[in-house]
Amino acid sequence: MNSRETQLKAFDRLLTIMDELREQCPWDKKQTMETLRHLTIEETYELGDAILDNDLNEVKKELGDVLLHIVFYSKIGSETKDFDIADVCNSICDKLIHRHPHIYGDVKVENEEDVKRNWENLKLKEGKKSVLEGVPKSLPALVKANRIQDKVAGVGFDWEKPEQVWEKVEEELAEFKVEVNSGNKDAMESEFGDVLFSMVNYARFLKINPENALERTNKKFSGRFKYLEEKAKALNKSLKDMTLAEMDVFWQEAKLNNY
Incomplete structure (x- = not known):
């Protein structure tokens, strides 16, 4: 693996190239955060595909594409004097230190669940009105359901055993079947959503990523x-x-x- 010095030189090289492209390339000069947004989403999905395919060479390439977008947004932010790449890096560093008091403070934790619970509680202390504020509205519904359940579980709103969750799945399936027999399309859709939500919850208990x-x-x-x-x-x-x-x-x- 490359040394820290080599890694920093590579990152500096990327920042220099970004400066040059923003100044000289007609396409790069025209881009805004809004025009880049859908491309960033696309690159993130491509990274996800590479990870699922376990194609590490492709993962490396797609990570580069995502990193380019982060540098691009930071460059635009520096042009409006709102923030630059140093501010972005320091912001996440400060957050990580604050959110890991068991590493950088005197808080004791026993396991991963304690860490997640502390993370969500710290976010509420920072001024967030709901633990669900961190779930993006534009997430695909299946991913969103998983994140919602993960978030609320982080503050203790959860089932105790997988068996209880499976009972909920069976309950929702029975309710869905009743509405299918009734022929009420709106009620069928509502109950089908409940079935999917309960299945996502069961997958979480089994440590399966539903997506x-x-x-x-x-x-x-x-x-x-x-x-x-x-x-x-x-x-x-x-x-x-x-x-x-x-x-x-x-x-x-x-x-x-x-x-």
């Missing part, structure tokens, strides 16, 4: 379906002309071949 789990299934399904398409194409057949039984033969093949 990662669902994405693994998405990829698994996509791989098997592409296998099915390729097999149909090799037979000069259209999927529309095949029966479900015919398609299932190739679907089972895909499963056997670990697609």
